Amino acid sequence: MASRGVVGIFLFSALPLLCLELRRGIPDLGVKDLILLCGRIFLLLALLTLIISVTTSWLNSFKSSQVYLKEEEEKNEKRQKLVRKKQQEAQGEKVSRYIENVLKPHQEMKLRKLEERFYQMTGETWKLSNGHKLGVLDLPEEPPETADEVVAVALRCPSGRVLKRRFFKSCSSQVLFHWMMKIGYHISLYSLSTSFPRRPLEVEEGWSLQDIGITMDTVLNVEEKDQSN
Secondary structure, X not given: OHHHHHHHHHHHHHHHHHHHHHHHHOOOOOHHHHHHHHHHHHHHHHHHHHHHHHHHHHHHHXXXXXXXXXXXXXXXXXXXXXXXXXXXXXXXXXHHHHHHHHHHHHHHHHHHHHHHHHHHHHOHHHHHOOOOOOXXXXXXXXXXXXXXXXXXXXXXXXXXXXXXXXXXXXXXXXHHHHHHXXXXXXXXXXXXXXXXXXXXXXXXXXXXXOOOOOOOOEEEEEEEOOOOO
């Protein structure tokens, strides 16, 4: 609007000067011709005003469209940020639920299995045995069934399970207690006894299985000691 006003003022101020110049340059110009000339000038001014108005309107609409597009882009960017934030929050909740419902129980179950395996190898009784150190107990290699001078020994545990193993008759009698501790029953809390007749198994350092009377397949009971004493 300001540009159109400036152009209009300029043209209207130039009109009288134009008429004077025309009057001087064409002395025989009549009043009628002068009126026609002014009419043409006014027509030209109207045409210029129309062109300026249309151009200005187009420029304003173009600027408005640019501003509108910029505002729409900013709104879209805000909406996208909001959507991404919600997606991240939803993803975080999914991860939290996965950790709580799947990963954590799996890790706890894995830890329980490791603890069970540990106590199977070292004996759950270790934590009740006043700190006796078990160490790593090595058992002699199990002989084949067809070997000579071989005896099969079975241990009946308090839990009800029965474990069987073969030994040479010449093996040390201490190997039976090593085997008992190996499966989780410490000698400070458990002892071995024969099945029939039922009596505590007596071993001595340097005695073999044959020396303590185990010359054939035998079943031994793993029994808990009386802790009242």
